[in-house]
Amino acid sequence: MVQAKSGLINAMGLPNPGIDVYAEEIKFSKTVLRIPLIVSVFGYSADEYATVAKKAVDAGADAVELNVSCPHVKQTGAEIGQSPKLLSEVVQKVKAAVNKPLIVKLSPNVADITVIAQAAVEAGADALTAVNTLKAMAIDVETGRPILSNIKGGLSGPAIKPIALRCVYDIHEEFDVPIIGCGGITDWRDAVEFFLAGASAVQVGTAIALEDTEVFQAITKGVEVYMRKKHYRSVKEIVGLAHRS
Amino acid sequence: MSASLIAANTLRTTEIVQVKTESPTVKTFIMPDRLCSKVKPGQFLMLWIPGVDEIPLSIMDASNGLVAVSVKQVGDATRHLHGLKAGETVGIRGPFGNSFTESRGRVLLLGGGTGTAPLLFLAKQLSAKTERLSFVEGAKTKDELLFIRELNGICNEKSLITTTEDGTYGLQCLVTEPLSSLLDREKFDMIYTCGPEVMVKKIFELTEQRKLPLEASLERLMRCGIGLCGSCVIGKYRVCRDGPVFTAAQLREVKDELGISKMGFDGSRIPI
Ligand SMILES: Cc1cc2nc3c(=O)[nH]c(=O)nc-3n(C[C@H](O)[C@H](O)[C@H](O)COP(=O)(O)OP(=O)(O)OC[C@H]3O[C@@H](n4cnc5c(N)ncnc54)[C@H](O)[C@@H]3O)c2cc1C
Numbered sequence: 001m002v003q004a005k006s007g008l009i010n011a012m013g014l015p016n017p018g019i020d021v022y023a024e025e026i027k028f029s030k031t032v033l034r035i036p037l038i039v040s041v042f043g044y045s046a047d048e049y050a051t052v053a054k055k056a057v058d059a060g061a062d063a064v065e066l067n068v069s070c071p072h073v074k075q076t077g078a079e080i081g082q083s084p085k086l087l088s089e090v091v092q093k094v095k096a097a098v099n100k101p102l103i104v105k106l107s108p109n110v111a112d113i114t115v116i117a118q119a120a121v122e123a124g125a126d127a128l129t130a131v132n133t134l135k136a137m138a139i140d141v142e143t144g145r146p147i148l149s150n151i152k153g154g155l156s157g158p159a160i161k162p163i164a165l166r167c168v169y170d171i172h173e174e175f176d177v178p179i180i181g182c183g184g185i186t187d188w189r190d191a192v193e194f195f196l197a198g199a200s201a202v203q204v205g206t207a208i209a210l211e212d213t214e215v216f217q218a219i220t221k222g223v224e225v226y227m228r229k230k231h232y233r234s235v236k237e238i239v240g241l242a243h244r245s
Numbered sequence: 246m247s248a249s250l251i252a253a254n255t256l257r258t259t260e261i262v263q264v265k266t267e268s269p270t271v272k273t274f275i276m277p278d279r280l281c282s283k284v285k286p287g288q289f290l291m292l293w294i295p296g297v298d299e300i301p302l303s304i305m306d307a308s309n310g311l312v313a314v315s316v317k318q319v320g321d322a323t324r325h326l327h328g329l330k331a332g333e334t335v336g337i338r339g340p341f342g343n344s345f346t347e348s349r350g351r352v353l354l355l356g357g358g359t360g361t362a363p364l365l366f367l368a369k370q371l372s373a374k375t376e377r378l379s380f381v382e383g384a385k386t387k388d389e390l391l392f393i394r395e396l397n398g399i400c401n402e403k404s405l406i407t408t409t410e411d412g413t414y415g416l417q418c419l420v421t422e423p424l425s426s427l428l429d430r431e432k433f434d435m436i437y438t439c440g441p442e443v444m445v446k447k448i449f450e451l452t453e454q455r456k457l458p459l460e461a462s463l464e465r466l467m468r469c470g471i472g473l474c475g476s477c478v479i480g481k482y483r484v485c486r487d488g489p490v491f492t493a494a495q496l497r498e499v500k501d502e503l504g505i506s507k508m509g510f511d512g513s514r515i516p517i
Pocket residue numbers: 289298299300301302303304314315316317318319320321322323324359362463464465466467468489
């Protein structure tokens with residue numbers, strides 16, 4: 001983990017005990033949660049994605065989000081989320097395996113995110129999340145060594161917000177699909193910006209480290225106050241407003 | 246932690262100015278670091294060993310712009326660290342976590358293994374302020390007892406109890422053994438502990454039976470150190486952010502896990 005000036009670079013990998021252990025956690029979570037549970041799913045092949053997604057849904061997940069932004073073959077470092085063809089295959093397989101909403105979390109590490117978004121939507125994605133972390137690195141000048149043992153990691157936090165916002169805007173410009181905005185959201189203003197760009201919901205990661213878990217309440221409260229002041233009754237009314245000509 | 250602090254608290258490299266051998270497996274490393282030289286006992290830092298890894302370490306001492314950590318060699322990162330000498334470079338992130346509260350009156354400190362390091366730091370700060378300070382330290386064998394000379398300088402003879410499992414120094418027993426009678430004999434306003442979790446659990450049980458206040462510093466696998474990744478959870482707490490020091494009331498909330506299980510590198514629950 002690198003704490004960069006306006007964000008974090010992490011190379012967590014995806015430490016996890018596998019879906020069978022996790023299924024127990026999903027079952028337990030459903031007994032205590034009063035909100036929908038979306039499970040993030042990852043695999044090394046389309047079949048693996050489908051198997052894991054099905055097990056998650058069978059255990060009680062209300063929706064699944066496909067994380068396609070991690071290297072799909074370790075040696076090449078290529079991401080499924082960078083190839084419309086691979087992505088399309090994964091989405092179709094998962095869609096056929098589960099009967100719950102399917103969200104695809106897109107990687108910003110592409111030349112044109114709308115090309116990937118199109119592949120996901122055409123393959124059957126019910127919603128898109130934009131975006132995952134941006135590939136990044138940091139080098140210590142004293143020793144001349146990359147700081148992460150992994151050399152490269154993913155940049156998150158305030159540094160990536162303008163890029164994430166642009167990605168959401170671009171996707172909303174071309175497709176009707178619901179979008180979950182993600183990247184550097186730290187306060188209600190950031191959240192509202194994403195709604196205006198076209199997101200119907202937002203995800204918050206790095207801000208937990210900056211503001212701790214109270215950040216969720218602070219954002220929802222702030223959004224409510226903003227809506228009241230502007231006389232909107234629902235977030236739906238402002239989704240994509242920045243696109244009006 | 247506010248956004249500005251996280252930005253100010255990025256990794257910085259510093260030079261090791263001194264390496265001390267404390268035992269056959271433990272070495273102390275002293276480095277200049279402005280932020281970490283101002284910490285309170287109980288706080289920890291993330292130490293970057295260039296080209297190897299970054300690991301969480303309790304701060305053993307801090308003053309005059311310097312910070313010290315005492316490290317036991319247990320695996321890859323700590324082996325590389327033990328190979329470093331004065332003049333070589335390491336990186337520091339932190340300080341992180343909360344600290345022990347400063348209790349007055351009569352206090353008891355119980356340390357096991359490298360868990361003695363943050364307690365030595367605490368003892369130094371408390372000794373002038375408390376009415377009485379007692380210290381119990383345990384190790385497997387005499388060679389592994391840490392900081393005996395320093396502790397002797399802080400506690401008087403009667404109030405430093407040492408135990409070894411093989412009887413080569415002090416009492417031959419586990420560190421928890423003299424505790425029952427000590428707790429029955431004397432009154433304490435606060436008990437502090439840090440060490441292997443099985444030991445912490447045992448101490449917690451003894452203080453709970455007697456309804457005594459306790460603060461325990463816990464260890465969990467840590468990767469980010471800033472409350473984000475979830476590797477360090479125990480119950481509803483993240484040790485890096487909500488701890489590492491927990492009160493008896495908090496330990497009660499996590500007693501199903503304390504000394505029983507923790508999260509492993511792959512996120513699965515493993516027995517302690
Ligand atoms: C808040 C805190 C304070 C600590 N303070 C000290 C200290 O003052 N002195 C000291 O010697 N050790 C301390 N540790 C433990 C120290 O971090 C580990 O011994 C070290 O990370 C091991 O790295 P390694 O690569 O040498 O060993 P590995 O080969 O990686 O593992 C050896 C053992 O160390 C444990 N471990 C490995 N990585 C971590 C990690 N990132 N966090 C926690 N445990 C880990 C493993 O579970 C394993 O049992 C502390 C840990 C925490 C969480």
